[in-house]
Amino acid sequence: MKNLLEIKDLKVTFPTDDGFVHAVDGVSISVAPGETVAIVGESGSGKTVTSLSVIGLHNRRVTQISGSIIVNDKNESLDIVSAPLDKIRSYRGRVVSMIFQDPMSSLHPYYRIGSQLAEAYLVHNPGQKEAANKKAVEMLELVGIPEPQVRAKEYPHQFSGGMRQRVMIAMALMNDPAVLIADEPTTALDVTVQAQILQLLKDLQKKLNMGILLITHDLGVVAQVADRVSVMYAGRIVEQGNVDDIFYSPHAPYTLGLLKSVPRIGAKSSERLKAIPGQPPSLINLPTGCAFAPRCEYISLAPSGSCESLKPELLGSNSEHKSRCHVPEDKRDKTFAAEIKGARA
Amino acid sequence: MVVYGVFSILPFDPAALTCGQKCTPQVIEANRIKLGFDKPLWEQYWLFLSGIFLGRTYGAGSAEFSCPAPSFGYSFNENMCVTDMLKEALPVTINLAIGAFIIWIIVGVGLGLLAAKFRGRYPDTLSSVFVLLGTSLPTFVTGLFLLIYVSIKWKIVPLSLEGYKSLFDDPLGYFRYFILGWITLAIAYAAFYTRFTRATVLETLGEDYIRTARAKGLTERVVLLKHTMRAVLAPITTSAGLDIAGLIGGAIITESILNLAGLGRMTIQAVYEFDLSVVVATTMLAATVVITMNLIVDIAYGYLDPRVRMK
Numbered sequence: 001m002k003n004l005l006e007i008k009d010l011k012v013t014f015p016t017d018d019g020f021v022h023a024v025d026g027v028s029i030s031v032a033p034g035e036t037v038a039i040v041g042e043s044g045s046g047k048t049v050t051s052l053s054v055i056g057l058h059n060r061r062v063t064q065i066s067g068s069i070i071v072n073d074k075n076e077s078l079d080i081v082s083a084p085l086d087k088i089r090s091y092r093g094r095v096v097s098m099i100f101q102d103p104m105s106s107l108h109p110y111y112r113i114g115s116q117l118a119e120a121y122l123v124h125n126p127g128q129k130e131a132a133n134k135k136a137v138e139m140l141e142l143v144g145i146p147e148p149q150v151r152a153k154e155y156p157h158q159f160s161g162g163m164r165q166r167v168m169i170a171m172a173l174m175n176d177p178a179v180l181i182a183d184e185p186t187t188a189l190d191v192t193v194q195a196q197i198l199q200l201l202k203d204l205q206k207k208l209n210m211g212i213l214l215i216t217h218d219l220g221v222v223a224q225v226a227d228r229v230s231v232m233y234a235g236r237i238v239e240q241g242n243v244d245d246i247f248y249s250p251h252a253p254y255t256l257g258l259l260k261s262v263p264r265i266g267a268k269s270s271e272r273l274k275a276i277p278g279q280p281p282s283l284i285n286l287p288t289g290c291a292f293a294p295r296c297e298y299i300s301l302a303p304s305g306s307c308e309s310l311k312p313e314l315l316g317s318n319s320e321h322k323s324r325c326h327v328p329e330d331k332r333d334k335t336f337a338a339e340i341k342g343a344r345a
Numbered sequence: 346m347v348v349y350g351v352f353s354i355l356p357f358d359p360a361a362l363t364c365g366q367k368c369t370p371q372v373i374e375a376n377r378i379k380l381g382f383d384k385p386l387w388e389q390y391w392l393f394l395s396g397i398f399l400g401r402t403y404g405a406g407s408a409e410f411s412c413p414a415p416s417f418g419y420s421f422n423e424n425m426c427v428t429d430m431l432k433e434a435l436p437v438t439i440n441l442a443i444g445a446f447i448i449w450i451i452v453g454v455g456l457g458l459l460a461a462k463f464r465g466r467y468p469d470t471l472s473s474v475f476v477l478l479g480t481s482l483p484t485f486v487t488g489l490f491l492l493i494y495v496s497i498k499w500k501i502v503p504l505s506l507e508g509y510k511s512l513f514d515d516p517l518g519y520f521r522y523f524i525l526g527w528i529t530l531a532i533a534y535a536a537f538y539t540r541f542t543r544a545t546v547l548e549t550l551g552e553d554y555i556r557t558a559r560a561k562g563l564t565e566r567v568v569l570l571k572h573t574m575r576a577v578l579a580p581i582t583t584s585a586g587l588d589i590a591g592l593i594g595g596a597i598i599t600e601s602i603l604n605l606a607g608l609g610r611m612t613i614q615a616v617y618e619f620d621l622s623v624v625v626a627t628t629m630l631a632a633t634v635v636i637t638m639n640l641i642v643d644i645a646y647g648y649l650d651p652r653v654r655m656k
Contacts, residue, residue, distance in 0.1 A: 055560055092562035100560075105553040110575050110651060120561045155651040171561070 002072055004178045004211040005031040005054065005096075010067035010081075012049050012058060019284040023049040025235040026067070031179060031211035036202075038214045038222045038243075040258070041232035044280060047215045050232075051181045054213065055098050056080050056088035071096055073178050094124045097172035101184040103164035107156040113140075113167055114152030120174040139170035143200060162193035169200065176208060183215045198225050219262050223247060231255045234281050234291035237314060241321035249337060251316065251323035253296045256336050290326065301335065302326035379403050380419065393418060393625070417629070418622025420615075427626045430611060435630075437509050438607035441600070442592035444523050445530035450585065453535040457542025462569060464547065472539055479536020488529040488602040496525065509606055526603050530596055534588060541584065542577065549576045579649040583642050590638030594631030 012024040024046040031037045039047045052058050054069055069080040073095045080088055092098075100106045108116060117136035118129070125131065133152075140148035143166040156164060165185060172180055182201065186194040202225055205212055214226060222229055222243065229246045231239040231254065239252035250256045257276040278295035281287055293299060293307040306312075306326040316322035317329055325332060377383045380403060381392055392401065400414035412419055412426035420427050460472040495501045502524055510518035549555060550573060558572045559565075597609035604610075608627055615623035647654050 057556065057559060089562050089564065092560055094562060098560045100553060100557065102553055106557045108554040108558070108572055108575070110649075119563070123562045157652045168557075171557075 003030040003032050004072055005029075005213065006068075006070040006072070007050070007054065008068045008070070010050065010053065010069060011065065012046070012053055013064045014059065014062050016284070021283045022235055022286060023283055024053070025286075027230075027232070027235075027237055028067075029213070029230050029237070029240075031213050033178070033211055034205065034209045035227050036205065036212040036214055036225050038216060038226035038229045039232055040216060040219065040222055040229060042217055042280060044283065045232040046235040046283070047217075047232050048183055051098070051183050051213060051215045054080060054179075054181055055092055055096050056083075056085070057098075060085065071179065090124070093120050093172070093177070094175040095177055096179045096181065097175070097177040098181040098183065099165070099168045099172045099185050102188045103161055103168050104188065106168055107164055109156055112153055112155060113159070117152070117167070117171050117174060120171050124175050135174060136170075139174055140167070142173075142204070143167070143170045145170075161189055162196065165189060165193075165197050166200065169197075169204070173204065173208065177210060179211045179213065180205075181213045181215070184217070185214075186221060187216070187218070194221070195224075201225065219247075219258060231258070234286060235283055236291065236324065238292065238325075239321075239323040240314065241316075241323075245321045248340065249333070250340070251321065251329065251332055251336070252292075252325055253298050253327075253332075253336075254292050255323075256339060257295075259340065290324070298325075298327055298332070298335065301328075301331050376421070380421070417626035420620050420623050422615075422618050422620050423623075427622050430623065431608070431626060431630065434606060434608045434611045436511075437605055438593055438596070438600070438609065440512070440519075441523060441526050441530070441596060441605060441607055442589055444527040445534065445592065446585065446589055448527055448531035449534040449538055450581075452531065453538025454542045454581065456535070456539040458546060458569070458574075460539065460543040461546035461550065469543075472543070476536045476540045479532050479539075482532070484529050484533055484596075484598045485602055487532050488525070488599050491525045491529055492603060522605070526596070526599050526605050529599050529603065530592065538581070538584075542581065545577045545580055546573055549573045552576070579646060582645055582649060586638045586642035586645070587635070590635045593634045593638075594627075 007027060007029045010024055010027045011022075013020050013022050015021075027046070027050055029037060029039070029050075039050060041047045049058065053063075053065060054071075058065065065081055067081060071078050071080060071091060073091075078087060078091055078095075080091070107113070111119075114133065114136045117139060118132035121132040121135050122128065137148045137152055140152060145151050145163060145166055151159075156167075159167060165188075169185075180201075185201070186197050189197060198221060201212065204210075212225075214221070216222060226243045229239075229241060229243050230237045231246065231252060233254045239246065239250065239255045241251075245251075246255060247259065250259060254276075257274075260274040261276060263273055276295055281291050281294070287293065287308075289306070289308040289310055290296070290312050296307065299307050303326060310326065312324040312326050314322045314324050381389055384392070395401075396412070396414070396416040396418065398414055399416075400412060401416040401418070402411035403419060410419075412428060415428060417427040417431065419425075420430060423430060456472045456475065460469040463469050496503065502521060509522055512519045546569075550569075555568060555572060558568045563572070594608070596607065597613050599605070600607045600609040601613060608630070612624060612627040614620075615627070
């Protein structure tokens with residue numbers, strides 16, 4: 001099946017007072033219908049910038065962007081990187097929708113929920129006020145808001161955080177988009193509400209057969225909903241593969257580090273969480289070699305000097321599972337598998 | 346009451362001021378009794394208060410005269426009930442304040458929006474020049490400048506010598522009377538509103554819900570003029586309400602310079618002439634207007650911001 005979203009070699013750079021920030025550096029990701037692709041990474045790894053550029057919401061005046069972001073709809077397609085703003089705008093909310101991290105501040109405090117939803121419909125179907133209002137109530141019902149007719153006339157402050165995120169989802173789906181970008185949709189929510197929202201997203205995805213690009217730093221969320229995963233570090237993808245590959249046989253030292261830093265139920269109380277030592281590199285002056293090298297425990301396994309001087313390529317014996325590392329894959333397989341086993345024992 | 350107190354302890358005799366230079370002690374005594382200054386202070390205050398609601402009668406017999414309720418006292422200097430003086434001055438001040446308000450809101454908010462939209466570019470720079478000039482030039486400079494150049498030297502707006510004209514009787518005379526005052530006040534206030542609008546708009550544009558609006562596919566125009574302006578409206582209303590209230594209390598400098606017969610000029614004259622009842626009345630009026638405006642702003646806030654709306 002044709003991919004809905006095809007990001008190829010995306011590079012995003014923007015100027016700051018200290019110099020150019022290379023926020024995204026050669027990222028390629030694709031999303032097929034009905035598929036959930038997760039981008040995982042810590043703060044500042046470029047995942048949010050990636051997601052914002054997919055909808056063309058990066059600061060267009062100062063940002064330098066290259067590569068391509070092809071969005072395929074039923075019978076039209078568009079390269080967001082090179083398209084004019086008017087064209088991108090006609091895609092926003094209709095073909096590609098986005099939900100944001102903080103539902104508390106993402107809804108306009110002065111407009112009624114119903115009219116905010118209807119507005120999303122009216123942008124792309126001008127003049128159809130009645131249909132818009134009807135659709136708004138329908139969508140509220142779909143995302144599980146009780147008494148949608150009544151609630152549509154209320155204001156955001158009358159909704160709880162979880163309910164507001166449901167409203168955001170309803171708003172994003174007003175025009176049955178092909179792709180939904182979810183930028184940390186559950187980060188600001190309680191854990192129980194988190195699970196409900198994720199379940200809701202999954203159900204809606206099945207119903208509407210849309211592709212979801214999920215941005216998160218929470219491996220638990222990834223395990224719950226993602227089909228494929230891209231792990232980002234310092235603006236680049238360090239490992240890409242199926243969710244099982246990533247969790248059971250990680251190939252990149254950074255992925256392994258992430259997995260080891262997750263607390264587990266049943267761990268001995270004497271066992272401490274293994275944080276990855278050091279800090280992520282500045283995106284202004286990236287090291288010449290592997291960006292993760294200064295924090296990596298496995299440098300000794302790689303050919304000497306390669307980690308410090310050469311950027312590793314995204315490679316893999318299996319085209320579905322690639323990673324960036326100078327350590328030979330067979331060596332990594334053995335060592336990492338043992339570590340994962342040890343950690344799970 | 347504070348005003349009343351302050352003026353009562355000042356070291357001069359109010360009764361002595363009621364007649365001119367050729368005053369005999371007898372006349373002063375007669376006036377003192379006529380105006381009630383012979384009574385103890387608390388009783389004077391009581392008479393003043395009850396006068397507001399019941400009206401007040403001065404003197405007795407053939408010399409008797411009265412100021413009907415609401416009476417704020419009697420001004421000997423003008424030989425008029427203060428209430429009648431207020432009735433003459435208030436429309437001038439209100440028209441001055443509202444006209445200036447209309448100009449400054451349009452100019453200030455408009456420029457502020459432009460500056461925010463073209464932040465760091467030409468319109469922004471120009472508007473900040475305007476803000477700088479507007480905030481640093483006091484009204485007695487802009488007012489005099491306008492008077493000298495626009496009216497006297499360039500004769501663009503002829504000097505208005507006929508006094509206040511109502512808008513409905515003589516629209517041209519009305520505009521001629523007020524236009525300089527409006528511009529003088531508007532320049533000062535518009536500068537502040539430009540800066541204020543620019544700052545609030547920029548702050549709002551950074552909000553998450555503005556990003557949501559853009560993500561819906563709305564055009565930049567709708568995002569700015571609908572979503573952003575809606576959020577900026579509330580703080581601007583607050584500010585505008587209080588500023589209008591302040592102006593209705595009397596734009597003393599502007600009215601004095603441009604010779605507008607409003608409350609401000611009346612007050613300052615009364616202060617020079619120790620005309621106690623007038624000063625008390627205008628001060629009270631100003632205070633009442635500020636309080637009322639505060640109330641109105643609070644009520645308006647309920648409509649503007651659903652979060653403070655009452656159930």
